[in-house]
Each structure stands twice: as C-alpha cells, then as structure tokens.
Amino acid sequence: MTSAVAGELSAELRGFREVQTLAYACAEAVAAQLKPGVTEREAARMQRDWLRERGVRDWFHLPFAWFGDRTAFVNFRIPLQFFPTNRKLEPGMPFILDMAPVYKGFTADIGYSGCLGLHPVHDKLLADLEAHRELILREVRERRPLREIYEDVDRLMVRQGYANRHRAYPFGVIAHKVDRVKERRLTPHLFGFGTQSLKGLASDAIHGHRDGWSPLWSPYKFSDHPPRQGLWAVEPHLGFRGTGAKFEEILVVTDSKDPEQSAFWLDDDLPHVRRWAEERAAA
Amino acid sequence: MTTADIHKSTGGVWKDARERWVRTGGVELCVAELGDAELGDAERPTVLLVHGYPDSKEVWTEVAERLADQFHVVLYDVRGHGRSTAPRPLRGGFTLEKLTDDFLAVVDAVSPDRPVHVVGHDWGSVQSWEFVTVTRTEGRIASFTSMSGPSLDHFGHWIKKRMTRPTPRKVGQLLGQGAKSWYVYMLHTPVLPELAWRGPLGKRWPKILERVEKVPSGDYPTSSLPQDAAHGAWLYRDNVRARLRRPRADAYAHAPVQLITPSGDIFLSERLYDELELWAPQLIRRTLPAKHWVPRTRPDQLAAWIGDFVTANEDGLPAKNSVATGKHADRFGGQLVLVTGAGSGIGRATAFAFAEAGARVVAVDRDAESAARTAEMSRLIGAPAAWGETVDVTDEQAMEKLAEKVATEYGVVDVLVNNAGIGLSGSFLDTSAEDWKKVLDVNLWGVIHGCRLFGKQMAERGQGGHIVNTASAAAYQPSKVLPAYSTSKAAVLMLSECLRAELADQGIGVSAICPGLVNTNITATSRFVGVDAEEEKRRQKRTSRIYGLRNYPPEKVADAVLRAVVKNQAVVPVTPEARGAHLMSRFTPKALRAIARLEPPL
Numbered sequence: 001m002t003s004a005v006a007g008e009l010s011a012e013l014r015g016f017r018e019v020q021t022l023a024y025a026c027a028e029a030v031a032a033q034l035k036p037g038v039t040e041r042e043a044a045r046m047q048r049d050w051l052r053e054r055g056v057r058d059w060f061h062l063p064f065a066w067f068g069d070r071t072a073f074v075n076f077r078i079p080l081q082f083f084p085t086n087r088k089l090e091p092g093m094p095f096i097l098d099m100a101p102v103y104k105g106f107t108a109d110i111g112y113s114g115c116l117g118l119h120p121v122h123d124k125l126l127a128d129l130e131a132h133r134e135l136i137l138r139e140v141r142e143r144r145p146l147r148e149i150y151e152d153v154d155r156l157m158v159r160q161g162y163a164n165r166h167r168a169y170p171f172g173v174i175a176h177k178v179d180r181v182k183e184r185r186l187t188p189h190l191f192g193f194g195t196q197s198l199k200g201l202a203s204d205a206i207h208g209h210r211d212g213w214s215p216l217w218s219p220y221k222f223s224d225h226p227p228r229q230g231l232w233a234v235e236p237h238l239g240f241r242g243t244g245a246k247f248e249e250i251l252v253v254t255d256s257k258d259p260e261q262s263a264f265w266l267d268d269d270l271p272h273v274r275r276w277a278e279e280r281a282a283a
Numbered sequence: 284m285t286t287a288d289i290h291k292s293t294g295g296v297w298k299d300a301r302e303r304w305v306r307t308g309g310v311e312l313c314v315a316e317l318g319d320a321e322l323g324d325a326e327r328p329t330v331l332l333v334h335g336y337p338d339s340k341e342v343w344t345e346v347a348e349r350l351a352d353q354f355h356v357v358l359y360d361v362r363g364h365g366r367s368t369a370p371r372p373l374r375g376g377f378t379l380e381k382l383t384d385d386f387l388a389v390v391d392a393v394s395p396d397r398p399v400h401v402v403g404h405d406w407g408s409v410q411s412w413e414f415v416t417v418t419r420t421e422g423r424i425a426s427f428t429s430m431s432g433p434s435l436d437h438f439g440h441w442i443k444k445r446m447t448r449p450t451p452r453k454v455g456q457l458l459g460q461g462a463k464s465w466y467v468y469m470l471h472t473p474v475l476p477e478l479a480w481r482g483p484l485g486k487r488w489p490k491i492l493e494r495v496e497k498v499p500s501g502d503y504p505t506s507s508l509p510q511d512a513a514h515g516a517w518l519y520r521d522n523v524r525a526r527l528r529r530p531r532a533d534a535y536a537h538a539p540v541q542l543i544t545p546s547g548d549i550f551l552s553e554r555l556y557d558e559l560e561l562w563a564p565q566l567i568r569r570t571l572p573a574k575h576w577v578p579r580t581r582p583d584q585l586a587a588w589i590g591d592f593v594t595a596n597e598d599g600l601p602a603k604n605s606v607a608t609g610k611h612a613d614r615f616g617g618q619l620v621l622v623t624g625a626g627s628g629i630g631r632a633t634a635f636a637f638a639e640a641g642a643r644v645v646a647v648d649r650d651a652e653s654a655a656r657t658a659e660m661s662r663l664i665g666a667p668a669a670w671g672e673t674v675d676v677t678d679e680q681a682m683e684k685l686a687e688k689v690a691t692e693y694g695v696v697d698v699l700v701n702n703a704g705i706g707l708s709g710s711f712l713d714t715s716a717e718d719w720k721k722v723l724d725v726n727l728w729g730v731i732h733g734c735r736l737f738g739k740q741m742a743e744r745g746q747g748g749h750i751v752n753t754a755s756a757a758a759y760q761p762s763k764v765l766p767a768y769s770t771s772k773a774a775v776l777m778l779s780e781c782l783r784a785e786l787a788d789q790g791i792g793v794s795a796i797c798p799g800l801v802n803t804n805i806t807a808t809s810r811f812v813g814v815d816a817e818e819e820k821r822r823q824k825r826t827s828r829i830y831g832l833r834n835y836p837p838e839k840v841a842d843a844v845l846r847a848v849v850k851n852q853a854v855v856p857v858t859p860e861a862r863g864a865h866l867m868s869r870f871t872p873k874a875l876r877a878i879a880r881l882e883p884p885l
Binding site (some may be wrong): 121221 | 658838
C-alpha cells in the first residue's frame with residue numbers, strides 16, 4: 001500500500017471504518033437494552049438481529065456475549081465455552097459483547113466491555129486498557145516482531161496485576177488479520193465463524209507460511225516477524241479475579257516510511273477511546 | 284415496675300464507670316456504664332454486654348474499654364451474679380422469661396428512647412438469643428453479636444433434626460456435641476456443683492482458666508466467682524431441659540445478627556450453627572482461632588468486629604453489604620495482613636486473596652510502584668484499607684522502621700506472610716560467596732527479620748496471630764543446579780517448624796508454604812551463575828517458558844496460603860509435583876537423591 005494508491009486505500013478504509021462504526025453502534029444499542037435477567041444467548045441474538053436489520057448478511061464470527069466471571073474466561077478449557085450460555089445478567093455484573101459482522105464485503109471485529117451498574121474493578125480495568133492501546137501502536141510503528149510486542153503487552157498486564165486472558169483464545173492470539181470478503185448469496189458458518197472469512201484466513205496462513213509470517217498474532221514462533229501490512233483486529237483482554245475487560249478494533253499497518261502513517265488505528269472515535277478522553281477531561 | 288438510682292462508682296474494676304442499681308422482679312441489678320458522659324450517652328449508640336457462666340460483668344473489661352471511646356457501653360451483672368442480688372428461691376428464678384424482664388428493665392434505664400446493640404458471650408449469648416427472638420423486645424434491639432452461646436430453641440431443633448433423620452454424619456455431630464456438653468449434665472446434679480464451686484473448684488478455677496484456656500490473669504475472675512457459679516447452675520436447671528424438649532417454633536431473630544465462632548471452643552461444636560441462616564435472616568459469620576473465653580483472650584478482634592457491626596447497623600446500611608464476600612471472609616474480615624514481596628507473583632496474589640476476604644493489607648515490596656499498585660487493587664476488591672510500603676527485606680534497619688511504623692499507624696499484624704525471595708541457579712562450585720550472601724540475605728534473613736520483628740509484636744500483644752513463610756519444594760528436594768536456593772529455602776522450612784513449636788503456646792501459628800513450579804516472574808529475574816550474560820538470558824527465558832507452559836497460577840498458591848492459616852497447617856506443598864516430592868522425601872529419599880543428580884533441560 002504505497003502512497004500512489006492512497007485514494008484507493010482511503011476508499012477501502014472508509015468501507016472498513018463504516019462497518020466498524022456500525023458494529024460499535026450495535027454494541028452500544030444492545031448494551032443500553034441489557035437488563036437484569038437477560039441471558040448471554042439473548043444478548044447475542046439481540047446483536048445478530050440488530051445487525052441483520054441493517055443489512056449484515058455474513059460474519060467473520062457470530063456475535064458473542066459474556067457475563068460476570070465469564071468476561072475473565074474463568075475456568076475456560078475448551079473453545080466451546082466461548083459460545084453464549086444461559087448465564088443471566090445481574091446488577092453490578094460486567095459484560096462483554098464481541099461481534100464481527102461483514103458488511104458490503106468489509107469486515108469488522110469489535111469487543112465492547114460494559115457493566116450493569118457500578119463496578120470499580122471493571123472501571124479500573126477499562127482505564128488500564130488505554131496503556132495497551134498506546135503500547136501496541138508504538139511498538140508496531142517501531143516494527144518490532146509481533147511476538148515481542150505480545151510479550152511486552154503480557155509484561156505490562158502482569159505489572160498492572162492482571163492476567164492475560166487473550167491467552168485463552170484459540171492459539172492464544174491477541175490479534176488476527178482481517179480482509180475483504182467476497183459477497184455470496186449463501187453465507188454458511190462453521191463453529192460460529194463465517195466460511196468466507198475462514199477461507200481468507202486459511203489462504204493467508206498458507207501464503208504467510210511460505211513467506212514466514214502468520215495472519216495470527218500469537219506468543220508462538222510463527223509470530224516472530226515484523227508487523228505484516230494490512231488490517232489487524234487487535235484485542236488485548238485483561239482479567240482480574242473474576243472480572244474481565246477488553247477492547248477490539250482494527251489497526252492499519254502500511255508500508256509507509258512515515259512512522260505516523262506506517263501504522264494507525266482505523267478510527268479514534270470509539271466508545272472506549274471517547275471514555276478515556278472524557279476521564280482525562282474530568283480529571 | 285422499674286426504678287433506678289444512680290450512684291457514683293463504688294470502686295468496681297473501672298475507675299470511670301458509673302454504676303447504678305436497677306430494681307426489677309424482686310432483684311437488684313448492678314449496672315455499669317462506660318464512655319465519656321460529657322459526650323452525651325444519648326447521642327452515641329448503646330452497646331450492652333451480657334456475660335456468661337460462671338462469670339460476672341468483669342469478663343468484659345478488656346472489650347468494654349476498647350469500645351468506650353466510640354460507644355455508650357453498658358454492662359450488668361446477671362441476677363445472682365457479681366454484685367446483683369439473687370432471686371429467692373433460686374429454683375425457678377432464672378428462667379429465660381425472667382432474664383428477659385431484667386434485660387428490658389436495664390434497657391429502659393440506660394437507653395429509654397433508642398434500641399441497643401446487644402453483645403452476649405456464653406450464657407449471656409444464650410439469653411440474648413431469647414431477647415432477640417421474642418416479640419416483646421421488638422424495636423428495642425438494633426443488633427446482636429453472639430459468641431459461644433446458641434439459642435436453646437435452635438439447639439433443640441438441631442438435636443431433633445438429627446434424631447429424626449439420623450445419618451452417620453448427623454449421629455457423629457450429635458455424639459460430638461453430646462460429649463462437649465458433659466458439664467451441662469453435671470450441673471443438673473443437685474447440690475454437688477454448688478459444693479464443688481464453693482470449695483476446691485472455685486479456688487482452683489483461675490489457675491485452670493490460665494492453663495487450659497490461656498486466659499491472662501488479671502482482674503478476672505472476681506472474688507464473687509464461687510457464689511456466681513453456684514447461683515448460675517440454676518440457669519441450666521431452669522431452662523435447658525424444658526427448652527430442648529419443647530423448643531419454640533417461632534424463634535426468629537428480629538434484628539441483624541453477627542455470629543462469632545471460636546474454632547477451638549471445647550464446649551460448643553462449630554456444627555451447631557450450620558443452618559442458622561434459617562433463624563437469623565440477616566446473619567454475618569465470623570470465625571476466630573481461639574478457645575471459649577474470647578472476651579479475655581481476643582479483646583482487640585472482638586472490639587473491632589463489634590464496633591464495625593454496630594456502626595454498619597447504625598448507619599442504616601445493610602451490614603451484610605459492608606462485609607467482603609471472598610473465601611474465608613468470616614475468618615479474615617478486618618484483620619491486618621502484611622505480605623512481603625507483594626509487588627508481583629505469589630505475594631501479590633496472596634495480598635489480593637486476603638483483600639477479597641476483607642482483610643486490611645500492608646503490601647511490602649522493594650519496588651515502590653508495584654507495592655502501591657497491589658495496595659490500590661486490593662482496596663478495589665474488598666480490603667477496607669490497604670497500604671503499599673517500600674522496603675528491602677534484607678535491610679535490618681529498614682525492616683525495624685517498618686515494624687515500628689506498622690505498629691503505630693495500622694496496629695499489630697494478625698497475619699504475616701514472609702514471601703519475598705529471589706532465585707539463583709548454578710552449580711555449587713560456580714556460586715561465589717557474593718552470590719551465596721545475596722540469596723541468603725533475601726530468602727533467609729528477610730524471613731528472619733520479618734519473624735523477629737512482627738512475631739515479637741504478635742507475641743507481646745498476646746492475642747494470637749499467624750506467620751506464613753514461603754519456602755519452596757526445593758527445601759526438601761535436593762538438586763545439583765539449585766544448591767544455594769535450596770539451602771536458603773530448607774533453612775526457611777526448618778525455621779518455620781522451630782518457630783511453630785515455640786509460638787504454639789501463645790496461639791500463634793506458623794506455616795511453611797512450598798509452592799513448586801508456579802508461573803511467576805521469579806524465573807525471569809533468577810540469576811544463573813557459571814554462564815555468561817547471554818547464556819543467562821537464554822536460560823531465564825527458557826525457564827520462564829517451562830514455568831509458563833506448566834502454567835500453575837499464583838492465585839492457587841494464595842488460596843493455599845489462606846487455607847494454611849485457617850487450618851493452621853505446618854508444611855504445605857502446593858503443586859502436585861511439590862506434593863509428590865514431599866511424599867518421596869519422606870518415603871523414598873534415595874530416589875529423590877537420584878533425581879537430584881539429573882541435569883535439568885535448560
């Protein structure tokens with residue numbers, strides 16, 4: 001992605017930004033409707049319905065919802081535990097909504113952390129996520145190997161007193177690549193993941209394997225390479241004694257020589273970023 | 284029916300107590316009030332302390348003095364005890380109905396317009412259960428703190444339930460409590476108990492209390508003991524059989540209840556309170572590692588819990604919400620816990636676990652920022668207070684300063700966790716004297732300083748406590764690559780066991796924790812001697828990776844620490860491999876020595 005194709009790039013980025021905005025709007029709309037007694041399954045369905053009504057036909061993955069200590073993946077052992085359960089929301093409970101809709105061929109993957117009522121620990125976790133957003137961007141711009149950035153994120157979490165919960169994700173990933181997805185009439189999904197997106201990821205994995213990079217950003221050897229240009233859905237996830245919080249959004253990596261342009265967050269007008277700005281303004 | 288005359292103190296135990304006599308039902312009750320009268324008794328919550336058998340109100344001296352700064356404290360001698368007169372005839376004069384009359388008369392005299400907070404010990408608690416469950420006292424009681432005295436009605440139902448549906452466990456519970464209640468049967472014998480109390484038993488009782496219960500000698504028991512004990516026998520004879528045979532079906536508490544259970548009570552089984560929630564809907568449980576006479580042996584802890592409970596109920600907050608909900612919150616709520624090496628790993632996880640149990644936490648680390656962070660997070664998850672302190676545990680003077688500061692600003696530490704430690708790997712011949720000194724300084728001397736300074740404070744206070752030392756599975760598992768580290772940890776283990784023997788008599792427990800391979804950053808900061816810097820870095824990375832793959836979380840070690848304190852365990856191997864090695868060290872030490880010769884894959 002050189003500057004020669006900047007126009008085309010920005011058009012494409014606009015598409016991704018549009019779907020990310022849509023997804024966050026969905027998260028905020030659903031979060032506003034959550035009441036005590038709503039189950040994770042109902043919350044996931046609410047997200048699905050909201051996005052379907054607005055034209056989403058395909059998914060990178062279907063919406064998830066985690067309530068209470070499931071936000072920190074307490075006792076998660078097998079991937080099936082990620083799927084929404086009949087856990088009911090209670091006053092003071094933290095929750096996470098996570099969805100990855102495909103809209104007009106563009107993919108978003110977002111995570112939204114909230115809480116039903118006051119929860120000082122949850123507030124603290126959310127506030128402490130800001131340092132991770134900064135750290136990731138800085139080190140990606142420095143073109144540090146992804147595995148090292150991962151380890152630095154991990155160290156920061158430990159210093160903050162938290163457990164690294166993205167380690168519980170498949171392959172322990174903190175991020176994965178996203179790309180455009182071909183629009184098809186049929187959009188089947190496999191274990192909650194859209195087959196088109198899986199296909200894209202698989203082909204990336206195969207090509208990447210040949211060239212020494214991986215579309216999954218993990219603590220393992222296959223992530224021992226500098227950031228690959230493209231779009232990465234980054235999701236640092238903090239856990240602290242039964243409370244978890246994360247954000248997930250798209251980081252754009254380009255081949256620009258200008259450090260500012262070499263990597264940037266797709267959109268800075270997101271709920272968690274606005275929240276930090278408000279907190280700073282209040283302080 | 285009630286008249287009260289106020290007298291100046293006639294020289295009881297307290298100098299500034301105001302005494303008065305309350306006449307009711309043919310007896311005169313001696314009532315003492317504490318607290319600064321100028322502050323106005325009416326403005327401050329009234330705490331009414333009811334004593335047990337064979338005591339008089341003086342059993343409460345230590346607790347009452349501690350509460351008097353904050354509350355209007357009232358005590359009275361139960362009829363027939365201390366300086367109160369006895370009913371005539373004695374038979375039938377001690378029924379719970381009459382004791383309730385007395386209670387109401389006292390309450391009317393000392394706090395006519397405002398409900399009082401009742402605190403009962405032993406028989407004082409038994410009768411207070413009656414007060415708090417009968418309708419005629421409704422609105423007169425704001426809260427009730429019960430220790431070592433169940434409701435006879437609840438007890439009756441407890442027995443019935445176990446008799447009608449006996450299972451082996453229930454029969455065991457029945458027999459257990461039956462054996463503990465031997466003295467109740469004795470007291471039902473006519474005349475003999477009185478003779479014994481007025482004769483040899485009365486004379487020897489203070490010594491018995493001192494020896495068996497570790498009750499410090501002092502102003503208690505008073506000289507009226509033989510008389511009190513003889514009269515008090517009627518408490519049992521007038522009530523026990525009648526109530527146990529026909530317990531009231533409506534004995535529900537109409538005020539919030541705080542139940543304090545001493546775990547070493549030789550008269551009452553902890554099982555008695557199994558389903559108490561059914562009778563007392565607003566119940567808070569507290570557990571104390573002590574014997575029966577807690578008002579004498581644990582006044583600090585009692586005063587703190589009573590004060591908190593009274594304040595919470597005065598403020599109109601549901602007291603239940605103000606109590607932490609973590610594991611063992613009944614045991615550690617409000618206690619002061621100091622953890623060294625609390626800036627990361629096992630120390631930090633331990634501080635958090637205590638915080639969740641509602642303890643006040645002093646997080647000590649040589650890194651100021653991480654100590655402060657641990658303290659901050661502790662407050663968020665339930666610690667009523669938490670402080671971060673920056674100290675290097677090897678620095679004797681700094682540790683002394685810390686001990687002094689903690690004692691004056693936060694109080695005497697109830698639980699001390701000596702956890703700070705560093706790793707060192709490499710063969711003995713490669714380990715320099717400097718390296719040895721460093722490891723021993725932190726791992727052994729740090730523990731010695733902690734035990735010496737804080738253990739001394741605990742012993743001097745004389746109200747129990749607990750010391751936890753973090754040793755290691757390496758303490759009993761020899762290895763050719765960890766000679767210095769293992770030696771330091773073996774020393775910690777032995778030190779803990781010796782100290783445990785020494786402090787047992789003072790109610791201070793000592794535990795050594797031997798974690799095993801736990802995923803903390805000790806591996807990343809361990810020194811590897813005998814190799815160059817690059818190789819050292821590689822080995823640090825590699826061991827961190829192995830420990831990471833093993834992935835045993837420090838939180839589980841923290842759970843083991845809390846459990847060790849609750850159960851007063853001596854040596855606690857934590858991970859399965861630590862437990863396996865511990866077994867081998869006892870039964871097949873030869874095999875362990877063979878393993879020690881293997882080169883670990885580094």
